[in-house]
Amino acid sequence: MSPPALPAALTAVTDLADLVWPAHCAGCGRPGHVCCPPCSRALRTGVVTALPDGTRVRGCAPHDGPARQLLLAVKERGRAEARPVLARALADQLGELVPTGPVRLVPVPTRRASRRARGGDLVADLAARTAHRLRSTGRDAGVERCLRLVRAVHDQTDLDASGRRANVHGAFALRGAPPTGPCLVLDDVATTTATAREAVRALRAGGVRVDGVLTVTLARVGG
Template identity: 85%
Template sequence: MPRPAQRAVLAHVTALADLEDLADLVWPAHCAGCARPGPVCCGPCARAVRTGVLTELPDGTPVRGCARHDGPARQLLLAVKERHRAQARPVLADALAAQLRELVPTGPVRLVPVPTRRASRRSRGGDLVADLAARTARRLRAGGRDAGVDRCLHLVRAVRDQTDLDAAGRRANVHGAFALRGGPPTGPCVVLDDVVTTTATAGEAVRALRAGGARVDGVLTVTVA
């Protein structure tokens, strides 16, 4: 049974969702990517977030993104992260599932979401990265793929918001911040994050997983800056 504090958070999130539904009835809906009147994500913006981009970490680990962190893809992600446009999450999950099939074409796979700071979870009404991982895994299973989510990575010390940090600052901020709790995921796994900028966070997640004995086949992200 949820504790009182958990029930209060759930009630708050439900109230936000109800307000969003009411707002769609009162004000015309608009695309989260281009702001034109219409559905939460229009056709051109949905295609923009599925262009695909491939890069890698300094150690050669492949990083597969749905799109570059600009234009409609960036606006869609910001709408979900900062403006509570939860209706756009399925669009991002569809794009992530498509890119995961490119990153790891066949076989079982476990998605490992990057840990989210408590302050970020509070401001966004929950753990966005974990939610996207769960939605993506469901889409893969619907297509007959053995896919799941393993939330085995945890923060072991406090980290700062990285928005205003440069590459060196970000590396120092997350160095040694993640650790594996429990056993490693069974079989191949993929780290999932919402945006990869300097690769510092993704690299730390991969390091922690491999230090715990996990097989990491790559990193999956919505956008790559």
Template identity: 45%
Template sequence: PYAGTLRAAVLAYKERGRADLCGALAIALGAAVRAAVPAGQILLVPVPSVRAAARHRGGDHMRRLAGRTAAGLRAEGRPATVVARLRTVGRPRDSAGLGAQERAVNLAGAFGMVERRGPALPGTLVIVDDVVTTGSTLASAARALRGLHRPVYAAALAGTPRRSRHVHAPVSGLGPTD
């Protein structure tokens, strides 16, 4: 759950520039990714930061964390690559402090898919985020990736108490058959 030492570490990394925590958080995120996708090539898709938040934080913290996570998975013999397939659309507000309804409205259509040329990489898409609060961010991100016609999974460092049971679950209802 998003509490105690883990909460303090996430906030220090994300909001206070504690880049030295990236390695430890990457180990934790790697465990969540392994739980979501036990075998095969993994394509980590970081949830992009809102531009203003990324500027304030000195860059996109999830993209950095996804890179460290992929490196750790590869060191264990798990093929993993970061694919930045999501971009923010419009001007969604930072979701911190918003309630469930406000988050859903704020994040509806908040992400678009970055188009790529060339052959598609093989593997399982895993959206990675730091904290699952209501699930609105992951749901919006998964909807943006529907055009890839593949199953989409999600993994996060933590979930708020209401969501912590679902942190490693596949994003339901958003697979290639929907």
């Protein structure tokens, strides 16, 4: 089931916010930009790995430096005006996983506590913004919110790799009819890849074609 696309006018206004209301860069603190040119370039480094089953995982940048600070500014410090910056980077990197043709983004489900703390579902919002940017270039892109949490999971911040695997094991399931065509799992960050593995498992168990995992930042493989 796809959510409504973001209104074009709202997206255009948000994308131009850094021109209308200059701010400090969310990545480095430099005045005058929501995201300064050096930090914007850092967010487009491109980093890749693979899950144990061979599924490709692509991050816009490693989970360090300005890219990490940009993501944390959006997630933890309320810098909503920087969300379009992340969506642009995701749209740019998506072509490395699915170069042409239709594509559907499947956001990883977000815990209710996280939605409350961040004023909504950040991952679903990034998926909608990314799909909108792709459609603006003429590409057939959409969002399928077809994963659901089937049991409680805990915040993973303080868990090690094995703890994260146990925390999300069997936590996701397909909701509704499986989407057709190539799909990408979308998340904000992959550290141990435990969440990505569980999302891919749940989708493929429901008959979904998963062509890869796309994240804003990618930390390391393991777990």
